[in-house]
Amino acid sequence: MAEREGSVEPELPLAAGLFADSFPEEARFRFCGHRLSIAQRFGARLGVAAPVWDAALSLCGYFEQQQLDFGGKRVIELGAGTGVVGILAALLGGDVTITDLPLALEQIQCNVRANVPPAGRARVRALRWGQDQELFPDDFDLVLGADIVYLEPEFPQLLATLQHLCGPRGTVLLAAKMREEHGTGRFFHCLLPRAFHVELVQCDQEQNIHIYRATPRGAGPPA
Structure with a gap:
């Protein structure tokens, strides 16, 4: 059972300037x-990268509910922010690379x-979608x-990055608050299926958070 101690997640800000007063x-x-x-x-410097978002906690909760075993797996987290998802994956035995903007x-x-x-295996590296994935x-x-x-102009770069990192046999797990105004549904229902078999594996209607599992189309449908 997941236990949470902390403040309620704020709504996603439209500009980093909304965090005008810096505080830890x-x-x-x-x-x-x-x-x-x-x-x-x-x-203002970190903006949306500063907080632990509820979607990250939902994904951590999914690891717990499914009793996922990361032992021996090579894992990468994108847009990590605080790194909570990748950190948990490392604690569960994964060889983890945690990435975000510099x-x-x-x-x-x-x-x-x-x-x-x-003794844990967690490294931190910069990754700009659509630019650095080949590294x-x-x-x-x-x-x-x-x-x-949540940023529609970056959807093509994100898709290209996912395609590169997965290779033919990888699996993608993405948790997202389904914000209609940001085109989130369009990414999962229209863009991601162009290159991946996509399956909705968890739906939290109260928080409007979905978790999707995706595998490259060349690898066959998800098991």
């Missing part, structure tokens, strides 16, 4: 028997140091993302 905040969570202490550095890396590194023991392997077992589908 720590949130504590418990998933899969692990206690997580996650720093959030609210301020400005968010310091916050992620701080959280990795605070939560992942030295990364093309055969990750799992590609993770939480609330990263």
